[in-house]
Amino acid sequence: MRRTIIAGNWKMNLNKAGVDTLVSGILNGLGALKSPPVIMVFPSTIHLSEVASAFKGKNVEVGCQNIYPSKLAAFTGETSIDQLKDLGIENVLLGHSERRQFLGETDEFLNQKVHHALSEKMKPMLCVGETLEEREANKTFDVVKRQVREGLKGVSKEDAKSITIAYEPVWAIGTGKVATPEQAEEVHAFIRKELAEVFSPELSEEISILYGGSVKPDNVKSLLEKPNIDGGLVGGASQKPDSFLGLLV
Numbered sequence: 056m057r058r059t060i061i062a063g064n065w066k067m068n069l070n071k072a073g074v075d076t077l078v079s080g081i082l083n084g085l086g087a088l089k090s091p092p093v094i095m096v097f098p099s100t101i102h103l104s105e106v107a108s109a110f111k112g113k114n115v116e117v118g119c120q121n122i123y124p125s126k127l128a129a130f131t132g133e134t135s136i137d138q139l140k141d142l143g144i145e146n147v148l149l150g151h152s153e154r155r156q157f158l159g160e161t162d163e164f165l166n167q168k169v170h171h172a173l174s175e176k177m178k179p180m181l182c183v184g185e186t187l188e189e190r191e192a193n194k195t196f197d198v199v200k201r202q203v204r205e206g207l208k209g210v211s212k213e214d215a216k217s218i219t220i221a222y223e224p225v226w227a228i229g230t231g232k233v234a235t236p237e238q239a240e241e242v243h244a245f246i247r248k249e250l251a252e253v254f255s256p257e258l259s260e261e262i263s264i265l266y267g268g269s270v271k272p273d274n275v276k277s278l279l280e281k282p283n284i285d286g287g288l289v290g291g292a293s294q295k296p297d298s299f300l301g302l303l304v
């Protein structure tokens with residue numbers, strides 16, 4: 056059974072005061088939620104320790120925004136899964152478009168990260184999505200297909216269930232331009248078809264595919280109603296307690 060997940064990507068947007076306010080606001084609101092989805096947050100690495108202990112035992116999963124694909128070793132400025140395990144962290148976001156765009160992460164490097172994460176029994180969330188230029192050139196499906204297939208190359212069927220995909224059209228991130236539920240569903244259905252070919256039709260039904268890009272409390276429901284949209288990966292609206300809690304419908 057695939058899970059409905061609402062995940063907050065805090066990016067590099069918050070200092071300690073912002074994190075404290077957000078964490079305590081979420082904790083205060085959790086009790087009132089009737090049947091919440093799986094809740095996940097991805098703080099900056101520097102805040103992981105504090106956030107992981109605040110949410111311990113609270114049904115909020117914590118994940119890292121990135122990893123380096125190596126055991127403990129000399130890689131200045133990077134984070135190893137060995138260090139995340141000390142904090143009980145199992146989720147890792149990989150291939151966010153900001154990392155692809157500004158830090159030059161390639162499909163090949165992301166595939167290394169996916170394999171490393173899986174070999175360490177972590178749960179990777181692989182982000183894919185086209186730019187505005189690519190969409191306007193009718194390349195959306197080509198781009199998404201390449202990112203899914205290259206990113207997951209060589210992943211075994213046994214590991215498939217540990218993976219989550221996040222479809223985040225770059226033109227919808229932080230722009231207020233949300234994809235319509237129909238636009239998002241079209242790409243999600245396409246991703247599910249790709250997963251069926253890469254793994255199997257049965258396994259493709261087990262993998263959650265989240266939508267990201269200007270998700271807000273007032274549009275989340277119409278997105279989640281679509282059969283292939285299993286949740287949201289949310290930036291801006293996840294960084295204020297009220298709007299984050301408003302997504303957990």
Ligand code: 13P
Pocket residue numbers: 064151223227228229230231267268269270288289290291292
């Ligand atoms: P926004 O929700 O701010 O558009 O960001 C989406 C995103 O990049 C989540 O990873």
